Amino acid sequence: MTPAAASTELAAAARNITKRYGKTVALNDVGIEIRDGESHALVGRNGAGKSTLVSILTGLQAPDSGEVSFYGKPSPALSDREGWRHNVACVYQKSTIMPALSVAENLFINRQGKGLISWSKLRKQAAELLEPFDVKVDVTTPASDLTVEQRQLVEIARALSVGAKFIILDEPTAQLDGPAIERLFERLRALQDSGITFMFISHHLEEIYEVCQTVTVFRDAKHILTAPVAELGRAELVDAMTGEPGGLSVPGAADRPTIGDKSTVALKLSGLSGDSFDSINLEVRRGEVIGLAGSASSGKHQLAETIYGLRKAATGTVEVDGKAVKSGSVVDALRHGVGCVPRDRHHEGLVPSLSIAENATLTVMGRLGPGGLVPPKQLAEKGREAIKSYDIVASGGEQPVSDLSGGNQQKVVIARALANDPKVLVLINPTAGVDVKSKESLLGVVDRVARTGTAAIVVSDELDDMRVCDRVLVMFHGEVAHEFGRDWTEQDLVAAIEGVTEK
Template sequence: MSAQAQPAAGVRLAAVARDVTKRFGRTVALDDVGIEIRDGESHALVGRNGAGKSTLVSILTGLQAADSGEVSFFGEPAPALSDREAWRRNVACVYQRSTIMPALSVAENLFINRQGKGLISWPKLRRQANELLESFGVDVDVTKPASDLTVEQRQLVEIARALSVGAKFIILDEPTAQLDGPAIERLFDRLRALQDNGIAFMFISHHLEEIYEVCQTVTVFRDARHILTAPVAELGRAELVDAMTGEPGGLSVPGAADRPDVGEDSEVALSVENLTGDSFRDVTLRVRKGEVIGLAGSASSGKHQLAETVYGLRKASAGTIRVSGEKLKPGSVLDALRHGIGCVPRDRHHQGLVLGLSVAENAAMTVMNRLGPAGLVAPGRLAQVGRTAIESYDIVTSGAGQPVSDLSGGNQQKVVMARALAGDPDVLVLINPTAGVDVKSKESLLGVVDRVARAGTAVIVVSDELDDLRVCDRVLVMFHGQVAAQFGRDWSEQELVASIEGVTE
């Protein structure tokens, strides 16, 4: 292992960043870092939120220049920042935050800025779009508006678009954050095939198991500095986490076994009776005060839709939802809030935050009516909500007035959690609560779940990550829209995954 390992003789480097430094005012975003990515390699770049990964991506894609250092592609210096066409021929990037334009069709999104000169032949454009998606195994109507796509479809369309540009070096920023197991495997199969054809990838992910499955080399950044580069096969997981955090011991996730049992005689906080809606049917469940229930299943299982229906983001077609015995108005987020339900939605960028507003404004969004008379918000009380959120959830920020768009992904997710809990809800619904966050942010967020459960809050955790489900007292597995199995605190990874995939003995 070395700071910047040298390639073997005869191995061509697809992308190189060497001795790169970047400052924003007094903040050092990158401090003399480097990375070398070989032809046909998937090279992981990992580190906690704020380590400098996004800054390096912006430099490797020509969105901004380094203060010092050099970037090259396939042995040639990077083009001038103004030559966008030359950058596109060298590198494509699929960002964690979708760049799909919802008002355009799928076909238009696939070939945006690449339709050719003169009049557009729409039949030809749609035919090319269909051929492209078919080659990637994506079954989507290319004439439909992109706004109609599911999170999974949007992600797959964006990956297909990046691959179609023709660049030989592709950056994938959290490409699997919103995908389920089968979709992830399809993506990985495609990456391996492309690697065999000489395509190089820089793979950014907080899912360390994916690093070991698909990548050959890993580079770790911490606090804007390069920590190590090593072959994945030679680096143990605990050692990798230690390098990312600077602390020994690896990931520490709170488990349900440490909390007192929630007895059958405990008060029911949330009851769902014979609920039917988008992608699920006839679901009945009860969550008691202080109990944490997990919902697991594939992307098509209905688990996300069920959770969103409980919070009022979707309207049930049949059945009832009650909080502490009081029936909720179907499809009403406002009524869910009034009855004491808080929610962390599955897409923080589109559903969880107003990126142009401050940390305080986002954290207080669910309790604005409590911060002043006659609908007026007292600035002092708003600022206090922001300061409380920062202290309670360990949000790394310059202050309550900082725009939330300036924060790292993990700190943005903490703001979403603060907003969900600002009103001291009786029921907390968490959908993919740790998606796209680093190891320590994951620990912090799951620690909050454990803390509020101990205080008597009923919690529903919907997640594709098994670590998130360790905090649960019970895990319900949904399959084809119905609850197919239930596990207690002592579930094993093998039996849970088998149930999720519909494998029975």
């Protein structure tokens, strides 16, 4: 993404920012300067301080020291929410759209004016607001019916309608497939050409090189570097993020023993049909890792959620170790030995108000104490085990999971899924929204459990996630269109996903 014209004016600046939470230093004298009209990437491992900086740049909290300015003027007082909204807006990875309200109501929430609301006028204004974004939805539609892509565009439109010219995008592509990502990037280019400035937060480093002109790296609450993207190699960027030479090292299936046809079948799908997929037949053997790739409309997510019992099959059966699992029952899937890392850790994977230890033992609390009442000492021990086994960065097992970074939250979800010693592990988008080192750690867990005989299914849009797999099945329009062994190439896999190869 290249700006229409370079500018030396700063759209936003944060200088000498320090922020502490008790003994924890979240930001240590950091800064960032974002030029008007550019797309500026902010990258770093989970826990580097990115989210804290976003909260300060959006006026949700004040720094302990330092200053924020917009277009050369000091930021408004924290109490002046209207002033902040006119300067900056953030489209978060976790949507702030209210699903029970209509699209029009979300666009003008808290801005309907005083007195009686003219609904016809509100809907007309909403339709006009969305028109430049080519969001083809009825503005009376409940927001819960929108796709992830549509929700993001509604949020961007809402931010721009208030008057903000500086937009923060927090992991905007984490839940989008390839075509949706390209459409988003096209819209961002058009907005940038019209004078909108972006701060772009992403763990997908290839996106940084595609859409940004400048990149800033934070590590361990400190500013490491700011450089033009065109002058910074990928290996150098990863080194700056991790503090270690060598870049990303993803476990590969080639180092594991080959799974033969005589190995015991752990999971068998027979004529399985359901929402967005049809007549799937599949056998997964003990110790085998199967990848499911495909576009967002391929049916891969729905298939994985049916295996785990989150969805009910229309026809067909799921068997674990030769025993049928009741369709549409998570409880029965757990009882038969199916563990799951769901695709939305915020709503399906964690209870934010509970501790690390409590979340990590949710699937086995019935075993640890009568009626699920776990003795405190045993719970504390389980928390320590989870932190050690899954490299969770935390102060202790009693820490609420809501305090953790995204990568460490995902490790807690993995710990919970494996606490039951499952025979089959289903992982849906396991590395979405996590940093490069957390990705290594999470995929390393998949490799590790496969070596102990656990069968695994990895569903992901990330090609790196497929490298841990023994076989990769590409789904297209609800069917398995292609199967690849360990020797797949990126070109072949992408072509199959996009449906441009012959079956």
